[in-house]
Amino acid sequence: MPSRIIARAAGAALLLFIVILGCPTQAKAREITDMVGRQVTIPDTIVKVYAASPPETMLVYAIDPTLLAGRNRPISKKCRRYVHPYMATIPEVGGYFGQGKTPNLEKLIEIRPDVVIGRKSNARNDKLEAFLAEFKIPLTYIVIDELRQYPEAFLVAGKILGRPERAKVLSEYTAKTLSRVVTKTSAMPEAEKVRVYYAEGPDGLSTENSTSIHAELINLAGGHNVHRHGKAGRYGNEKITLEKVMTYQPEVIFVDQPGFYKRIFSAPGWKTLPAVKNKRVYLTPKCPYNWFDRPPSFMRVLGLKWVADTLYPGLFDWDLREETREFFSIFLQQEITTGEAEQLLGASK
Amino acid sequence: MKRTAARILPTLRGNSPASLLAGLGIVLAACMAISMTMGNYPISYEEVGRVISHHIFSTDGVDAARQQLLSGVLFEIRAPRLIAAALIGAALSVSGAAYQAMFVNPLVSPGILGVLPGASFGAALGLLVADSTLGVQVMSFTGGVLAVGLALLLARFYDGDKVMMLILGGIISGSLFTSLLSIVKYTADPTDQLPAIVYWLMGGLSLADMNTVAATAPPVLIGIACILLMSRHLNILSLGDEEAKSLGVNVRLIRLCLIFLATVVSALTVAVGGLIGWVGLVIPHIGRMLVGPNNAILLPASALIGAIYLVVVDDVARMLLDVEIPLGIITSLVGIPFFSLVLKNTRKGWN
Numbered sequence: 184m185p186s187r188i189i190a191r192a193a194g195a196a197l198l199l200f201i202v203i204l205g206c207p208t209q210a211k212a213r214e215i216t217d218m219v220g221r222q223v224t225i226p227d228t229i230v231k232v233y234a235a236s237p238p239e240t241m242l243v244y245a246i247d248p249t250l251l252a253g254r255n256r257p258i259s260k261k262c263r264r265y266v267h268p269y270m271a272t273i274p275e276v277g278g279y280f281g282q283g284k285t286p287n288l289e290k291l292i293e294i295r296p297d298v299v300i301g302r303k304s305n306a307r308n309d310k311l312e313a314f315l316a317e318f319k320i321p322l323t324y325i326v327i328d329e330l331r332q333y334p335e336a337f338l339v340a341g342k343i344l345g346r347p348e349r350a351k352v353l354s355e356y357t358a359k360t361l362s363r364v365v366t367k368t369s370a371m372p373e374a375e376k377v378r379v380y381y382a383e384g385p386d387g388l389s390t391e392n393s394t395s396i397h398a399e400l401i402n403l404a405g406g407h408n409v410h411r412h413g414k415a416g417r418y419g420n421e422k423i424t425l426e427k428v429m430t431y432q433p434e435v436i437f438v439d440q441p442g443f444y445k446r447i448f449s450a451p452g453w454k455t456l457p458a459v460k461n462k463r464v465y466l467t468p469k470c471p472y473n474w475f476d477r478p479p480s481f482m483r484v485l486g487l488k489w490v491a492d493t494l495y496p497g498l499f500d501w502d503l504r505e506e507t508r509e510f511f512s513i514f515l516q517q518e519i520t521t522g523e524a525e526q527l528l529g530a531s532k
Numbered sequence: 533m534k535r536t537a538a539r540i541l542p543t544l545r546g547n548s549p550a551s552l553l554a555g556l557g558i559v560l561a562a563c564m565a566i567s568m569t570m571g572n573y574p575i576s577y578e579e580v581g582r583v584i585s586h587h588i589f590s591t592d593g594v595d596a597a598r599q600q601l602l603s604g605v606l607f608e609i610r611a612p613r614l615i616a617a618a619l620i621g622a623a624l625s626v627s628g629a630a631y632q633a634m635f636v637n638p639l640v641s642p643g644i645l646g647v648l649p650g651a652s653f654g655a656a657l658g659l660l661v662a663d664s665t666l667g668v669q670v671m672s673f674t675g676g677v678l679a680v681g682l683a684l685l686l687a688r689f690y691d692g693d694k695v696m697m698l699i700l701g702g703i704i705s706g707s708l709f710t711s712l713l714s715i716v717k718y719t720a721d722p723t724d725q726l727p728a729i730v731y732w733l734m735g736g737l738s739l740a741d742m743n744t745v746a747a748t749a750p751p752v753l754i755g756i757a758c759i760l761l762m763s764r765h766l767n768i769l770s771l772g773d774e775e776a777k778s779l780g781v782n783v784r785l786i787r788l789c790l791i792f793l794a795t796v797v798s799a800l801t802v803a804v805g806g807l808i809g810w811v812g813l814v815i816p817h818i819g820r821m822l823v824g825p826n827n828a829i830l831l832p833a834s835a836l837i838g839a840i841y842l843v844v845v846d847d848v849a850r851m852l853l854d855v856e857i858p859l860g861i862i863t864s865l866v867g868i869p870f871f872s873l874v875l876k877n878t879r880k881g882w883n
Contacts, residue, residue, distance in 0.1 A: 256721075284722055385659065385668075385728050388738050388856070412854035420727045422856040424738065425609050426573035429601075440724060442663040451608030451741050455601050477723035 217323040218332075218339050219303050225321045226297045229344050233296035235311060236280035237478035238327055242336060243300060244270075245353055245481050245514050246346050252294040255280065265471035265517055279311060280478070292318060298343060300325060328396050330403065330483050334358040356513060357484050361403070364491045367498060368405025377494045379406035380433035380458070387436075387443045387453070388428070389420045397476045400483055401437075404491035409433050425452045432457055435494060436464045437475065465493055470527050471515065485510040489528070503528060549829040552822070556836035563843045564614050570847050572854075573605050580606065608742060616740035617846040618839035619752050620801040621811060625838025626756050627794035628812025629819060629831055633770040634790055635695050641813035642798040644699060645791065646706035648809075650679020651802035653709045656716040656729045665739055668732075669748075669803040676799025679709045680791065694773065694787075735806035735860025737846055748800050755797035756835060762790060763827035770827070808860045810867025811838055817874045 211227040231252035234240040240255050248267040255278035258266055274294065277286040279301075299315055299322045301308065315322045323343055325336045334354040341350020379401045383389040391398035393408035397419040401408045409431035410423065429452060436458040438444040444466045447453050458464055467475035467486075474486035485507060492503050507524040511517045519527075569580050583602045585591045594602065627642040635644065642648070654675020658668035686701035687694065720726040765786045768776045776783050801808065819834035842859075845866070849857045 280722060383724070383727075384731065385665065386738050389727065389731070420731075422731065422736070422738070422858070423854065424572050424850050424856045426571040426605060426850070427854065427856075429573050429605060429609075445663075446665075452604055455604050473723075 215323065215339075215343055217343070218326045218336065219324045221324065223321050223323050225323065225343065229297045231294060231296045232344065233276060233291060233294065233299050234278070235286070235299065235301040236278045238480045239300045239302055239325060240278070241472060241478070241480040241482070242325065242327060242340055243344065246337070246340060246344055246349055248516075250344055250346075252296050253286075253290065255286075259469075259471065262469070262471040265511070265515065265519075267516065279308075288314060296320060298323060300340065300343070302327065328479075329399060330357075330487065331361060333481060333484070334361075353481075353514065357481070360484050360487060364405075364487055364499070365403060368403065368491065368495075371405050373407060376405055376407035378409050378432065378434045379494065380409050380428060380431060380436045381439070382436055382443060382447070383420060383439040384422075385440060385442055387438065387440075387447060387450075388425060389422055391419045391476075392421060395419050396479060399479070400475060400487050400490045403487055404494055406435065406490070406494050428452075429455065434458055434461070434463060437490075438464060438466050439475075439477070441466060466530065468527055468530055470530070481514060484514070549823060549833075553829070553832055553836065556833060556840070560618065560836055560840045560843070563840050564618065567614050567843055567847050568606060568610055570851055571605065571610055572850065573609075575602055575605065612740045612742050612745045613737045613846060613850075614843055615745050615749065616737050616804055617842040619745075619749060620737075620805050620808060621815070621838035621840070621842030622756055622835040623752050623797040623801050623838075624808065624812040625815035625819070625834040625841075626759050626831055627798045629816035629827070629834040630759050630762075630766060630790055630794050631812075632816050633766040633825075633827055634787060635699065636770050636772060638817065639813075640699075641809075642794060643706070643809075643812070645683040645702035645795065646679040646704075646709060647676040647795050647798050648802060648807060649706045649709035649713060650682075651676030651799050652733055652807055653679075653713040653716065655732050655802065655806070656713055656720070659728050659732060660716060660720055660725055665744070669744070672803040673799045675709070676802055677795060679705050680795040680799075682708070684788075684791065694784075731858065732806045733860075734858030735808040735863070736849065736856065736858045737805050738856060740804055744804055748804050752797050752800050755793045755800075759790065759793050759797075760831050760835075762786070762793075763831050766790070766827040766831075770825070806858075806860060808842070808863050810863045810871070811842060814867045814871050814874070815841060817871070821874070 212224045213227055214222055214224050217223055229250065232243050232250045233253050234243050234251075234255070237255050240251065243251055244267070248269050251270070251273055253274050253276035254270060255276065257275060258270055274290060276290045276294065277284060279285060297320075299311075299320055301311060301322055301324055303324045303326060312322060325339055326332050327336045334357050337350045337354035337357065338347075341347045341354075344350075381390050381398050381401065383391070390410050391408070392413055393402065393411045394414070395416075398408050410421070413421065434457050436447070436456070438447065444464070447459060447464055453459050467473065468489065472478070472480055472482045474482045474489055476483075488499075488501070488503065488506050491499060492501075504521050504524040507527060508519055508521065511519045511524070568584075569575070569577055579594060579602060582591070582594055583599060583606055586599065587603070587607075624642055628640070631640045631642060631644055632638055651672045652675070655668055655672035657675070658671035662668050662671060680702075683698065683701035683705040686704055687697040690697045690700075717726060717729055720729055765781065768779055768781050769783065769786060769790075771779075773783055798812070815838040816830070816834045818837055819830050822837075823829045823833045842863075845862050846859060849859050849862055
């Protein structure tokens, strides 16, 4: 009798022991290496992610929007229909971007992300690092200044987020797009390239230097960025004079702001430029996020095709509407019609 | 340096005011003519001469296509900018000189009543909501007038030394609009709207085209002319309120008129060229060094010197580097050291 009780008790104890063991008291952790070579320990399963500025947030968005726990910016009203509905349900935390903006740190703690994705190029990184270390939130860096870094960035982010298959698809698509365009454009002699000016600001007189990451698509797509002076700052937006633009004689102009696009055809001085005379002025598409720049994001994969096709119509054996539909389907998980694709592209005309 | 200045100044002051003003006018005309030949687009002097004479005297110009292009550069880009620079320089200097006389204080600038923060706020808000340059300019002007209106309202609430109260009202109103500007900046989209606001506030003339100049030149010129006509009253105001009243002058009305005029012209300058600081403060001092404190001569002299100064500064802004340097930066960098030197002699000019 007692021996049975003991046996039962022992069994119960054993069962309890097994149950306790089987219930992990804390999530298992794994170690990953981020893109700047730091070894970071992160939870096994990632459920909530916060990214420090729009380009990284959008990288996560492409992989899986439902992992995001906070936004950096409000959702654009104009293109709401192309944005994943999940984005409207998460709080706006802000981020480290654009001339000294900082996130709301208390909100950041409130959402308690499993991991934070940041970019090393930020002047305030030390602050973010120290802050996250204090609250034991792991911080991983990815590097996505240039489009050619995206294939790797997708793979690393996929590993961090636990979505390697999805990341592989995006990475391969990006690499394929780059090689398709660049193999054709890199062989062009510089003298034969189309002369391009990128007009930013309300007066069209802010621009990007040919070495700036903000005008990277022009170079990749085989354009000759006419503004080659000075050294590109990280932030860009160099002011130049209208007379300078006239000496450049651009054959194509990409315009950032709709307000200026409306004026350029009747603006004094601009009228005399070959690009304006030949109606080769294009407004950069911005739905659901900017295709060209600001923020420089994965949308530039589609943007590259658009720029290449705009500079050299007929050089590439693709139908841009179909490419747009495919991109929206793969990257943004939005099925759009050919008509909608045309509208998105047509907004630039 | 000081010795030469000491030798030159009396001779200048000894000259008749009329000939001195005529001299400044000639210098301004020369500066503007030379500036017409300066720019990033290479045009030879000969071509400039031919295009201009073709327009005025219908002589043979260059060939038709080139003629059209050069006319575009000269008359649609350079000329409006030059005119805008001259107008803004004159407007800021005259309103600065008028305020300095009115407040009996050499350290007063046109921004004393909050017109600049007000106009900046208006412009920033305009860049956020308006989609045309004209809209931005209208809002900028409105903001400047509102800020001064608030300063006057605040000054009315308190008894005591009216000049003191006006300055206090200006400080409060200016601070308020500076904070409002910060709110606008904070809500602006950092990728495109914020840089646009920042550049606008740095000051520059890249937006000055013929339409803008045609729309703003008449009110600015009329405003300047009205202030010049009131120079005798200003002389009386600069004796102080008590003295002026004993001479039978309606101090309040005169002051209000002058504030209104100075506000309109300086708000218009912000609407055209953004924030261009240190002109309205520094130029009247140079004027006083040349012609003394009599406003009847000082105001037109300041207007001409201010115009010359800003035309030259804008040449530097356009030509010095490949990128355009915001005008407001240069006027501060030049103005501050100069002002520090002048400050020593500032009392002399008043006597």
